[in-house]
Amino acid sequence: MTLEATLALTRGELDLAVELTCDGVTLVMGPNGAGKTTLLRALLGAETPHRGRVALDGTVLFDAARGIDRPPEERSVAYVPQGYGLFPHLTVEENVRFAVGPGPDAERRARALTWLVALDLEALADRPPRALSGGERQRVALARAMARAPRLLLLDEPLAALDPTARPRVRRFLAEWLEDAAVPALVVSHDAADARAFADDVVVLEEGRVVQHGPPDTLTTRPASAFVAALVPGLLQRDPRSEPPRAAYEDE
Amino acid sequence: MRLGSARALPGLARLAGGLLVVFLALPPAALILTLGAGDFVDALEGGMLAALALSLVTTLLTAALLLLLGTPLAWWLGRRRGRAARAVEALVRLPAVTPPAVAGVALLAAFGRGGLFGDPLAALGVGVPFTPAAVVLAQLFVAAPFYVLPLAEAFAELDEDLLWTARSLGAGPARAFFRIALPLCGPALLGGLAVAWARALGEFGATLVFAGNLPGVTQTLPIGIYAAMEGDLGPARAMAAVLLGVAVILFVALRSAPVERLVGLRR
Numbered sequence: 001m002t003l004e005a006t007l008a009l010t011r012g013e014l015d016l017a018v019e020l021t022c023d024g025v026t027l028v029m030g031p032n033g034a035g036k037t038t039l040l041r042a043l044l045g046a047e048t049p050h051r052g053r054v055a056l057d058g059t060v061l062f063d064a065a066r067g068i069d070r071p072p073e074e075r076s077v078a079y080v081p082q083g084y085g086l087f088p089h090l091t092v093e094e095n096v097r098f099a100v101g102p103g104p105d106a107e108r109r110a111r112a113l114t115w116l117v118a119l120d121l122e123a124l125a126d127r128p129p130r131a132l133s134g135g136e137r138q139r140v141a142l143a144r145a146m147a148r149a150p151r152l153l154l155l156d157e158p159l160a161a162l163d164p165t166a167r168p169r170v171r172r173f174l175a176e177w178l179e180d181a182a183v184p185a186l187v188v189s190h191d192a193a194d195a196r197a198f199a200d201d202v203v204v205l206e207e208g209r210v211v212q213h214g215p216p217d218t219l220t221t222r223p224a225s226a227f228v229a230a231l232v233p234g235l236l237q238r239d240p241r242s243e244p245p246r247a248a249y250e251d252e
Numbered sequence: 253m254r255l256g257s258a259r260a261l262p263g264l265a266r267l268a269g270g271l272l273v274v275f276l277a278l279p280p281a282a283l284i285l286t287l288g289a290g291d292f293v294d295a296l297e298g299g300m301l302a303a304l305a306l307s308l309v310t311t312l313l314t315a316a317l318l319l320l321l322g323t324p325l326a327w328w329l330g331r332r333r334g335r336a337a338r339a340v341e342a343l344v345r346l347p348a349v350t351p352p353a354v355a356g357v358a359l360l361a362a363f364g365r366g367g368l369f370g371d372p373l374a375a376l377g378v379g380v381p382f383t384p385a386a387v388v389l390a391q392l393f394v395a396a397p398f399y400v401l402p403l404a405e406a407f408a409e410l411d412e413d414l415l416w417t418a419r420s421l422g423a424g425p426a427r428a429f430f431r432i433a434l435p436l437c438g439p440a441l442l443g444g445l446a447v448a449w450a451r452a453l454g455e456f457g458a459t460l461v462f463a464g465n466l467p468g469v470t471q472t473l474p475i476g477i478y479a480a481m482e483g484d485l486g487p488a489r490a491m492a493a494v495l496l497g498v499a500v501i502l503f504v505a506l507r508s509a510p511v512e513r514l515v516g517l518r519r
Contacts, residue, residue: 046416072419085417089435098431099421148421 001184003152007042007052007062014038016049016208024200025178028188031227034205036188037082040154043186044079045072056151078150082157084141086129092116092140093125099147115143119177134162135170142177153178153185159194171197192234195219204228283493288486295480295490302468303476304494307453310384310472314391314452315445318399323441326400327429330407341404348397355393356461363389364462386463387470391452399448406440407433438512446506450499473498 001023008017016035020026028036041047043054045062048069054062061070061077072079079085087095097112116122119139129137138158145153158174159167175198178185187194195202195216202219204212204227212224216235223229261269329341347355363380364370373380380386410433418428434441456474463470465479473495480488505511 041416044416044420046419071424072416073422073424075420077420079417079420081413081417083413085411085413087414087418087432098418098423101422144421150420154420 001057001151003043003054003056003184003186005043005052005054007039007049007054009038009042009047009049009052011038011047014208016042018205018208018210020203020210020213022186022201022203023184025185025187025198026201026203027195027199028186028203028205029190029192029195029231030205033207035208036205037156039205040079040156040186040188043152044077044154045070045075046079076149076151077154078145078148078152079154080141080145080156080158083161084137084158086137086140086144088129091126091128092121092132095129095140096144096147099144101148112147115147118146119143133166135166135173138162138170138174142174146181146183150183153181153183153187155185155187157188157190159189159191168193174198192231192237195231195235196237204231280496283489283496287489287493291486291490294484295487295494298476298480298487298491299467299471300473300476300487300491300494303471303473303491304498306384306387306468306471307473307495308498310387310391311449311452313388314395315449317388317392318396318445318448322396322400323403326403327407327433329400329404330410341401344397344400346397347394348401350394352394352455352457353461356390356458359386359390359393359458359462381462382464382466382470384463384470387459387472390458390462391455394455394458395448395452398451399444402440402444402447403437406437410436442506442511446503449502449506453495453499453502 003020003022005022006019010016014033014035016038018035018039028039030036038047042049043061049062049064051064052062053060053064056076060066060068061075062068087098090098093109093112093116096115097108100108100111102108103111113122113125116125119142121136121139121143124132124136124140129140132140138161159171162170171194178187178198187199189195199216201214202212202216203210204219204224206225206227212219212228219228220232220235223232325340325344329337329344350358360370360381361367362369363373363386365374365381370380380389414432414436415428418432419425423431454474455472456478459470459472460475460478465471465475467476467479471479473491477488477491477495480491
């Protein structure tokens with residue numbers, strides 16, 4: 001599955017113009033205001049670029065020149081916003097069931113439960129989101145995203161809402177999960193540790209432009225900007241607890 | 253003494269607050285305490301049931317119109333930030349600061365004989381003033397801000413990411429609205445509806461000017477009280493007590509579990 005996106009849009013101070021081809025797990029990094037979240041929202045269809053084209057494996061989701069702009073619900077793009085976006089008035093199970101396609105209620109419930117079991121959440125099925133820990137919320141958000149059988153995942157700062165002590169463990173979980181999910185993903189992050197843990201590629205955005213795009217290794221050898229250079233020590237740091245076996249990615 | 257808690261209130265301030273509580277409690281208590289059974293008999297003979305029925309039917313229609321017309325308007329107002337939205341918001345707020353008698357005259361100027369739309373409507377055989385329809389229009393005019401504005405504020409504070417997440421999970425705009433936005437704004441919706449309904453139920457000035465005081469046609473319970481006042485205070489007291497009871501019951505019922513379940517606030 002390949003995402004090809006060329007898009008340009010202006011929102012307030014931000015002038016975003018990017019061209020991307022992504023496979024696997026792509027980490028989107030950059031300073032605040034660089035346009036990371038806006039990029040995800042444009043791919044989702046929450047923002048309309050004034051020019052450009054977005055295609056998933058050849059299926060056109062957006063094409064300004066041809067007047068194509070498929071609404072978010074028809075894009076098969078799962079969006080997990082910062083803070084996970086769980087619906088606070090629904091239980092964990094109802095949150096996941098919301099994403100399950102049409103069908104008899106009992107069947108939809110069963111399918112939701114399958115996803116809860118897959119992420120070890122069945123014990124929490126009847127809890128409201130506010131009764132969950134940060135890591136549990138993230139797992140519910142991931143279960144819900146997968147229940148829609150998406151063709152692209154957009155995760156905005158999936159670890160930022162966690163307290164620092166929980167972060168390495170949840171990062172490890174997320175790394176394994178992204179590998180199992182086998183769905184291309186764009187993950188916005190501030191943390192070089194995420195790049196080490198699960199990124200096939202890193203895209204660095206600055207002031208709405210892609211300044212560097214490549215595997216984490218190429219960033220450390222040839223940093224393209226001061227921002228990237230500042231990331232290098234973090235990218236090189238060895239942290240066995242959050243480091244999944246490198247070979248797993250080289251197989252793909 | 254912890255600052256910020258009710259205990260931090262000095263004695264004099266507590267006395268001041270207590271005085272207001274007593275003053276607010278006194279009139280309703282007096283109304284109930286001075287009631288006699290004979291008052292009700294007189295009130296029933298004075299057409300209280302017809303007035304009560306008219307009040308209930310017209311306010312029910314007003315509430316339905318608010319839900320149907322006010323909810324989309326509140327959504328639009330809440331989700332837009334532009335100059336047009338601010339201008340419309342000011343317009344919606346206007347009835348809340350308009351004296352009811354002024355609202356009645358303005359409604360006559362719009363729909364009455366010789367009014368802006370009165371003559372074209374009359375040519376079509378539709379006469380609005382001094383009909384039950386005029387009662388509903390007067391209520392809708394004065395009550396609309398109390399429903400629309402709090403709901404618009406709640407829609408504005410709604411986390412937009414929740415709606416986009418719902419869309420990304422396959423929900424069309426309608427499903428995202430009814431399953432996510434509306435339940436999350438349910439307290440504001442019910443609260444606004446309760447206040448607007450109470451305002452419509454108590455509507456007097458605009459109704460009297462625009463719809464008149466025709467027993468069985470436009471005489472709502474508040475106007476019935478006014479008509480009864482010309483004689484003895486007894487029947488007016490009985491009608492007032494009934495109106496108060498209806499208002500309290502409506503207010504409580506709108507926040508009750510079955511109603512909350514209806515809008516998805518509870519399961």
